[in-house]
Amino acid sequence: MGALPRTDREGDGAALRVAVVAPPWLELPPDAYGGVESMCSDLVDALVDRGVAVTLLAPGRHGTAAAFRPTGPTADPRLMGQALPEVVHAAQLPELLMDLCVDVVHDNTLAGPLVAGSHGLPTVVTAHGPVQGDLGSYYRTLSRRASLVALSDAQRAHLPSARWAATVPNGVRPERFPFRATKDGYALFLGRMSPDKGPVWAIDAARAAGLPLVLAAKCREDAEKAYFEDNVEPLLGGAVEWIGEVGGQQKHDLLAGARCLLFPIDWEEPFGMVMIEAMACGTPVVALRRGAVPEVVDHGRTGWVCDRPAELPAALLRAAEIDPRACRAAVEDRFSAAALAAGYERVYRQVAASGGPPAAARPAS
Missing domain, CATH: 3.40.50.2000 (Glycogen Phosphorylase B;)
Structure with missing residues (x-):
């Protein structure tokens, strides 16, 4: 039939x-x-x-x-x-x-x-x-x-x-993402508001590195809202900015302008689309070695893969060593x-x- x-x-x-x-x-x-x-x-x-x-x-x-x-x-x-x-x-x-x-x-x-x-x-x-x-x-x-x-x-x-x-x-589709070789100073957390995505680790790492952090995340479901209110909202302020869920041009501009995407996951992520979206914009990824991260991020070429949360601050400070053109090329060639x-x-x-x-x-x- x-x-x-x-x-x-x-x-x-x-x-x-x-x-x-x-x-x-x-x-x-x-x-x-x-x-x-x-x-x-x-x-x-x-x-x-x-x-x-x-x-x-x-x-x-x-x-x-x-x-x-x-x-x-x-x-x-x-x-x-x-x-x-x-x-x-x-x-x-x-x-x-x-x-x-x-x-x-x-x-x-x-x-x-x-x-x-x-x-x-x-x-x-x-x-x-x-x-x-x-x-x-x-x-x-x-x-x-x-x-x-x-x-x-x-x-x-x-x-x-x-x-x-x-x-x-x-x-x-790489052509749908704006490429920027010159970056702004902030690190970006982009995903959903959940402990397995590691927003608290992102805040801790950015503060330890002395860098501003922009938190942009889906926070619609009851569990996401409860986690945000109990664990993330008390940590906001200073150089940590919460802007909520983003999409379209705003999302692309944030990805393109970030010094790096911070991806401190605490679960076996099967892929992680946001990593290749960042790389398409020429933005390196700083991530923890969980799930598919080592298959997506070429350590030292398109970002830094860390074994422990304590390694994230140093990796954030080294994000500028990554060539944005290599990030874009990786997406064009592989993703x-x-x-x-x-x-x-x-x-x-x-x-x-x-x-x-x-x-x-x-x-x-």
Whole structure:
């Protein structure tokens, strides 16, 4: 149901038709915070550039170069993390996909892959979050009937028992980010307000280095607000400025002007989009060695990777040693949307040809 005959899709030069499913929380492209949504937006535009026929399934308005099927009239970010919107979003997919002639579905949601059996189309699933604990059990089971893609080798290493189809790092469109070789004096913390993102460590490091710090973070959910009020707000003042959530041109200007992006995470981050967004602006990254950080940041070339929070102040003071042009070049070479699309197109073609998870992805028995 829905898929064109495989014989019409053979060969690298053949047309390829893909349905990309985005999460239900935000319109694409997102106005502010939205790592998964940013990736989906850049991916579909870059796939269209490559001649892939893409249909995007997402809520709200039509904002990309792909064909569009809305999963709802609006997106409500206030519902982010709630189960029901995710389930309702997933339940619509078989009907929406029924009359689409596509070879592969690329699902970027948590619940959506559960209905893959209903629409009968080969499905690629990107694991956008952690793959430990209950989520690890979920993705391990899912990988037996869908082609599971990791964002980094670090993420993949946390679930070696899954049948991973590929590792495809995230990417951005560098031309959409302003490059600045001359930086201002502030360090920048940009992300969400959560202890695993390390905002308190960021404040401590900037103060120890004697540098101004700009804190810009998503702080919408109750847990984020409570953490901010209890742990971060009492530390504000002096050279530490809180500006809340940012997006669009304001976000780009902050990234481009910063002496560095401070990324002191305290969890196994599977990728970290903001790192490559900063690098696209020519801004180095000062980060802790967790998750995918060593795969993204080239120590001494595009930033400094620290083993302990106590090392962050010295690294902040050395940010000016990093050549902004090297940061930009790393994104153009390794983390561009073009590279992202090329990586996923390879996966799509493998899956379309085989009708399921590639045999090479299956663990040896």
